[in-house]
Amino acid sequence: MIMAEKKKANPFDLSFLEALARFQEIEFQDVEISFEELELNFSPRLLGLAKPVPMIAGKTEVKPKPTKILETEYQIPSEDYTSQIVEVKLGATKTEGGTRSKAITIGGERAPAFFSFLEKMPNKPVIAIDVFDYPEVRLPKAVKMHVNEVIHDPAEWARLSVEKFEADMINVHLLSIDPLINNAPPKEALKTVENVLQAVDVPIAIGGCGDPKKDLEVFTEIAAATEGERLLFGSVTLDMDIEATAKIIQKYDHTVIAFTSMDVNKARELNRKLYEHLDKDRIVMDTTTAALGYGLDYAFTVMERARLAGLKGDLELNHPISSGSTNAWAAREAWLQLGPKWSPRELRGPLWETITAQTLLLAGVDYFMMMHPASVKALHDMIESLVSDSHPTQTADWITLKV
Numbered sequence: 001m002i003m004a005e006k007k008k009a010n011p012f013d014l015s016f017l018e019a020l021a022r023f024q025e026i027e028f029q030d031v032e033i034s035f036e037e038l039e040l041n042f043s044p045r046l047l048g049l050a051k052p053v054p055m056i057a058g059k060t061e062v063k064p065k066p067t068k069i070l071e072t073e074y075q076i077p078s079e080d081y082t083s084q085i086v087e088v089k090l091g092a093t094k095t096e097g098g099t100r101s102k103a104i105t106i107g108g109e110r111a112p113a114f115f116s117f118l119e120k121m122p123n124k125p126v127i128a129i130d131v132f133d134y135p136e137v138r139l140p141k142a143v144k145m146h147v148n149e150v151i152h153d154p155a156e157w158a159r160l161s162v163e164k165f166e167a168d169m170i171n172v173h174l175l176s177i178d179p180l181i182n183n184a185p186p187k188e189a190l191k192t193v194e195n196v197l198q199a200v201d202v203p204i205a206i207g208g209c210g211d212p213k214k215d216l217e218v219f220t221e222i223a224a225a226t227e228g229e230r231l232l233f234g235s236v237t238l239d240m241d242i243e244a245t246a247k248i249i250q251k252y253d254h255t256v257i258a259f260t261s262m263d264v265n266k267a268r269e270l271n272r273k274l275y276e277h278l279d280k281d282r283i284v285m286d287t288t289t290a291a292l293g294y295g296l297d298y299a300f301t302v303m304e305r306a307r308l309a310g311l312k313g314d315l316e317l318n319h320p321i322s323s324g325s326t327n328a329w330a331a332r333e334a335w336l337q338l339g340p341k342w343s344p345r346e347l348r349g350p351l352w353e354t355i356t357a358q359t360l361l362l363a364g365v366d367y368f369m370m371m372h373p374a375s376v377k378a379l380h381d382m383i384e385s386l387v388s389d390s391h392p393t394q395t396a397d398w399i400t401l402k403v
Helices: 016-023 044-049 141-150 154-163 186-199 212-225 242-251 264-275 296-311 325-330 345-361 373-387 395-400
Strands: 002-006 031-035 088-090 104-106 126-132 169-173 204-207 232-236 255-259 283-286 367-370
Touching (some): 169 186, 186 212, 212 232, 232 242, 232 283, 264 296, 296 345, 345 367
Parallel strands (some): 126 169, 126 367, 204 232, 232 255
Antiparallel strands (some): 088 104
């Protein structure tokens, strides 16, 4: 028989046994229980786990509830990063041989991304907004609605991206040169690039069509005509004429993205071949961006492995990293109509691109290619927050911090 002496009113209109039968588990507070006989049955496996309950004057010891956060000294993790990521300068001012209002430097890290307790990040990551020279490009509706008025003019598209969407750089994709699209000649591509250079004063990146032969022809034409501008050409691959590509980048004072497909060893191989003809401070790595829903964890892992290896002394991997975060729009979840529980596509798509970019930011990416203005702003805000010195010095203050 069990009798319970209650110090506080029972919130149930049930007897103890009725409540136990109904709920199987009951939690009491400030209750004393006395009984004449108590029988406990333990499973054999639990006998070794049973511990005696502390008793004080014949009563169970009740531990006091904590009233404050325990104070302890934080020990900075001990890691030895012996190397530094190479700095790459993008764009050139008039005094440097170009026409940009300022140059942008990426790389230079001596610790993993935003490990500010070890080393402050010397150069913030930058965001380039993608601009296309092909009006019929199939843009997601959520993106097209913001650029529809300028989609036929790459120069005006670039101007809008800088003045309204606050792009750090412009990435001009020359789709029209693709032999399977318009097969536009190199001189036509050069005209597009010159128009963009006149429309904005930020550094410029040039994206090819993916055809190794045609890209080299176009890159050669543009590189020679824009000597000294330090354009970022994207990209050189293992199936291109690496020697010819590297030589024009070096000769005309530009930079290049070395693109490989999610393989650290291939990234080493391509960089090694480029070193024979090109200075290290002209190379940015791109190990491929698989977006949220398309294998983001693989992209993150490869980029993080490359960054950590570079910081620990691998001189073939200590380069800034580029991410085509616009690949997020290739995931069908970013644009497909999926029903009300998935929310409007106009919101879901930007979220898909934002999460992709923010995740890879933490892997160490220095240069982002993006499209949606809301995604660009969200990533800009995250970067500024992470490099800011205005965070609370006491971790406990985060509990009441208003953001």
